Amino acid sequence: MAKLLVDNKEIEAKEGISLLQACLDNGIYIPNLCHIHGTDNPSASCRLCFVEIEGEDKPIPSCTVKAKDGIIVKTDTPSVRRLQCTAFKLLMSVHRVDCGHCPANKKCELQRIAKFLKVGLKPKYLELHLKETEVDESNPFLDYYPNRCVLCGKCIAVCKDKHGRAFLTFAKRGLDAVVSSYGEKDVSNLPCGKCLACIGICPVGAITSKDSPHQTA
Amino acid sequence: MSPLNNETVQKAFGVIRDEAKRRRDAFREEPVPKIQIGMATCGIASGALETKNAFEEVLAERKIEAHIRTVGCIGHCYAEPVVIMDHPESGFPPIFYHNVTPGKAKMLAKSFLEEGDPLFEHVLGAMEENDLVPQVLDFPRFNQEKRVVLEKCGRVDPEDIYEYIADGGYETLAKILQLAPNEIIEEVQKSGLRGRGGAGFPTGRKWDLARNADGQHKTVICNADEGDPGAYMDRTLLESNPHQVLEGMAICAYAVGAQKAIVYVRAEYPLAVKIVTKAIGQARELGLLGEGVLGSSFDLEIDVFQGSGAFVCGEETALIQSIEGNRGMPRHRPPYPVQQGLGGQPTVINNVKTLASIPPIIEHGATWFRAIGTEKSPGTAIFSVVGNIVHAGLVEIPMGVTLRTLIFDICGGVPNKKKFKAVQIGGPSGGCLPEDFLDTPIDFDSLIQAGAMMGSGGMVVMDEDTCMVDVSRYFLDFTQKESCGKCTFCRIGTHHLLNTLERITKGEGRDGDLEQLETLSEDIKDGSLCGLGKTAPNPVLTSLRYFRDEYEAHVKERRCPARMCRTLTAFYIDLDKCARGCDACVGSCPVEAIFTTKDRKKGVDQSLCVKCGECMVACPAEYDAVMKVSPPDLAPIIEQAVDD
Incomplete structure (x- = not known):
């Protein structure tokens, strides 16, 4: 067990797990979207779980460092909050805020983070930029909502984990990036009907089942 | 390694070197004139293929005996297509001709090769000292350079491995095969060589980390995924002298204990891909690559991997993803590729110029290399200097030379009597430095301090008309x-x-x-x-x-000081300067925005004008009547009479 000091509180963590996991396990919340419990390869793409570690000159995403014995961590310094707020506002500047019609309403990670950071869901200074496609219905089992998606990539990771290969992938570049299926026409090749793990893991309700559009597991 | 092995390597290489020298001497001694044409992508783009065809035609037509030899790029882009003509019988030294169009090529063949008149008006300079023609080395564009990496570029035929070997190539590979790997790494560490991809990480340290990392299947990757706008150093190097890069890769592979190496080059560089692939084949044929290099126990296979042109794949973790067949997306570091890279194995990823620096370092030693450049950034820097510059092209200078020397002394400054405004260094990752920073020495640390960065070698010079x-x-x-x-x-x-x-x-x-x-x-x-x-x-x-x-x-x-941003500028015709009778501007306007009033005044209909500036070009210089202003409301309004 590693003993570390987080926000002046001593916590214990299993050697080898990420600092983010250690904090979450000990009831210290750090905003995050792309973190998957127990993974060795953090995606580190949502850029929300910043913390300051003594000895490092800049905030670091806590999912990318191990919970090492003796490290001293601060989760709520001004520079950490600044980066978190900017990242969150950026995400919201491309997000369709329509919680009333979203299956993730009230269990949405974005709502949780907004409340935690005390930031509104609609950023004031950034122009809203939404994608033209509101819903991608090309998959025989799933519907995908690009304007809800935060591109955390958890759906792709869980799909790969469950089936050995991912039936979902990132597509396109830059701001146009989306999650997409491979356009497989032969439905019998797709395990989706019985699985739907992607829907369960999505933090924002960006994927829904064609059978029960409001299911979010 | 056993002494027996040493002898084998020496002997094996000796045979190859002797053959190379024999071929070179035979070529040199042939009593016919030699025409050497720069045929890298830059040369071809400027018309070198047509020039070559013209030479071939005229030689056949007039039954002139001469050898045409194609080489890579010599770095003088402003002078392309570049031709060096060696006609010993004429009594002149080899002569460097610039901007050789097909017409000029035919003329040169006739006058110089047939009549012995080198046509002085087209000469840039002589390639060696003589009493007849000024030498190119008297010009700052030539003599202020220090060529370490580009030394053989434009001199050897990239498609003939023997030319590289006759010029001393692969000598260091034969040498290091008789050393212990850690001796090589020590030498590279001592040289202080820093990664030429832009970040400047010490190369020797990277190799040392890879050597000491656990793994049976280490890989060396040459990163030729050059993508900065305006940068073409790596392409030119691969096209002009691929063997120096391959030799560097082989030395690196031997030093870190890798048996596999990959040249990651973007598919948009078809000529580089072709030339490198051919070079690998030739090296393998001579036993300089493959199983048991030069009869030693060191095996090395080098493959070419063509990237599909995503800029981000120049980032090393994305590059690895791309080779593995995945979407080219970077991942968090650490672990660094030297610990866990391709296939989870230790992987050294070095830039083309870094690897090409290795053979000269091994040949001349770390102390020699350290004597070039600055203490913290030893060696040379290669820039592709482009933009508003007189002598654009590839320049290799010792680190520590100031921006002013590079831009004004070596490259001839800003053309058209315009004022220098800024220089952009380091591509999209770098920064723009103004005139006050011209005395900044070019090295990794000084540039970072100024807010730019060394980058891979892109340098764009901008004049006062740039916004x-x-x-x-x-x-x-x-x-x-x-x-x-x-x-x-x-x-x-x-x-x-x-x-x-x-x-x-x-x-x-x-x-x-x-x-x-x-x-x-x-x-x-x-x-x-x-x-x-x-x-x-x-x-x-x-x-x-x-x-x-x-x-x-x-x-x-709402004003653009450089008058470049279209919505913030307007064109008008200064009626005091306008000749009135001339309709050059009216004729040049693609959208018919320029009109003539009944009293022969010229006006611009601002609602139609697309601000292309064609009228400004068309207006005869003696009138110079078209004016460009910002903000646009500075343009006087000329009433267009309504047709009766």
Whole structure:
């Protein structure tokens, strides 16, 4: 067990797990979207779980460092909050805020983070930029909502984990990036009907089942 | 390694070297004139193929006996197509001709080869000292360079391995096979060589880490995924002298204990791909690659991998993903590729120029290398100097030379009597430095301190007609398109930066825009996952730091000081200067925006004008009557009489 000091509180963590996991396990919340419990390869793409570690000159995403014995961590310094707020506002500047019609309403990670950071869901200074496609219905089992998606990539990771290969992938570049299926026409090749793990893991309700559009597991 | 092995290597290489020298001497001694044409991509783009055809035609037509030899790029882009003619019988030394069009080629063949008249008006200089023609080495563009990496470029035929060997090539590979790997790494460490891809990580240390990392299947990767706008150093090197890069890769592989190496080159460099592939084949045929290199126990296979042209794949973790067949997206580091790279195995990824620096270092020793350049950045730097510059092209200079020397002394300064405004170094990751920084020495640390960065070697010189806001907009447009979309800051943040810059260049800037650009840039820098995002805001930050008044003019006065941003400028015709009778401007206008009134005044209909500037070009120089102003309301309004 590693003993570390987080926000002046001593916590214990299993050697080898990420600092983010250690904090979450000990009831210290750090905003995050792309973190998957127990993974060795953090995606580190949502850029929300910043913390300051003594000895490092800049905030670091806590999912990318191990919970090492003796490290001293601060989760709520001004520079950490600044980066978190900017990242969150950026995400919201491309997000369709329509919680009333979203299956993730009230269990949405974005709502949780907004409340935690005390930031509104609609950023004031950034122009809203939404994608033209509101819903991608090309998959025989799933519907995908690009304007809800935060591109955390958890759906792709869980799909790969469950089936050995991912039936979902990132597509396109830059701001146009989306999650997409491979356009497989032969439905019998797709395990989706019985699985739907992607829907369960999505933090924002960006994927829904064609059978029960409001299911979010 | 046993002494027996040493002897085997020496003997095996000796045979190859003797054959190379025999071929070279035979070629040299042939009593016919030699025509040497630069045929890298840059030469071909300037018409070298047509020039070569013209030479072939005229030689056949007039039954002149001469050898045409194609070489790579000598680095003098402003002079392309470049031809060196060696006609010993004429009594002249080998002569360097510039801008050799097909017509000039035919003329040269006739006058020089047939009649012995070298046509002095077309001569750039002689290649060696003599009493007849001034030498090219008397010109600063030639003599202030220090060629270590580019030394053989433009001199050897890249498609003939023997030419490289006759010029001393692969000598160091034969030498290091008789050394212990750690001796080589020590030498590279002592040389102080830093990664030429831009970040400047000590190469020797990288190799040492890879050597000591656990793994049975280590790989060496040559990163030739060059993508900065305006940069073409790596392409030229691969096209002009691929064997020096391959030799460097082989030395690296031997030193770190790898048996596999990959040249990762973008598919948009078809000639480089072709030449490197051919070079690998030739090296393998001679036993310089493959199983038991030169009879030793060292095996090495080198493959070419063609990247599909995503800028982000120059980032090493994305590059590895791409080779593995995945989407080219960077991942978090550590683990670094030297610990866990391709297939989870230790992988050394070095830039083309880094690897090409290795053979000279091994040949002349670390002390020699350290004597070039500065203490913390030893060796040379290669830049492709482009933009508003007289002698554009590839330049290799010792580190520590100032920007002023490079731009004004070596490259001839800014053309058309325009004033220098800024120099952009390091591509989309670098920054724009103003005139005050011209005395900054070119080395890794000084450039970072100034707010730019060494980068891979792209250098764009800009004159007074360049709008710095527009330059930032251009680079941000590039980075946001090339962002892989993985992390929040780069994907969305760069888009907002671009959005704001676009508004400003259109005269729709708002109070607070500049402050927001600044804070968002800082956050993107601190928050992004990989180098692309971390450096993407640099063009904005440096131009805001050094050219803030230009931004303010755009936002507060709706004025573009350089008169480049179209919505903020207008054209009009100065009636005091206009000859009235001449209709050059009217004829040149593609949208019929220029009209003539009944009393023969010329006016521009601002609602139609697309601000292409054609009228300005068309107006005869003696009148010079077309004016460009910013903000646009400075243009006087000429009433167009309504037709009766």
